[in-house]
Amino acid sequence: MDSARLALESTILERYLPRRYAFVHPTDSSRSYLDVGLKTKSGNTYRLKILIPPDYPSAMPLVYVVHPKPLYDYHKQDLTSIGASGKMHVLTSADGCVQLCHFKGSLWHTNITLYKVALKCLIWLEAYHNHLLTGNDIDYYLRHCPQH
């Protein structure tokens, strides 16, 4: 991420997620990520690792839940064991961390900020908590992107 974009992202995050985020290796494009903590209505706190690709913002970041680990579903099954799932809106996991679906690659554009990605993941987390309470799949709460 170039310095101008980093400054923009930092300004937005500082305003809306103060003390809840940290850029790790922000100037090293090969291992740069955003570490962000999000809180759900249930009072649980989650830490997300938002991997920033070298060609960000042209390319979309990948998002992993790094804490708590593992994440369990309603049936006490480790969510990483189910692989990519449309019903649960998750992608293939890595290092025991669930990867969240967020924006669709073909609809991604450079105006989408890391703050917006974090908000989308917070919506996923609230849907996940409802899944834990009811057993409904996450796609009961969250729609799929249009297929085009």
Next chain:
Amino acid sequence: MNEKKTKELGIELAERNRNKSTGNDIVFDPVTGELVLVRPGDRKDPDSTTVNQIAEDGFALVI
């Protein structure tokens, strides 16, 4: 209480998933760091971010 608020938000998301209009807004409150359901007539913090559209854009599954 927390479970009640979680369920309220879940019902709101499910309704939106079915294209049902509730008249409510889902907003992110930067003070509490949480999503909040704002009903018509409720005061909305000027610093809050409305996330209705982010939710309604849908979630991708790219394999």
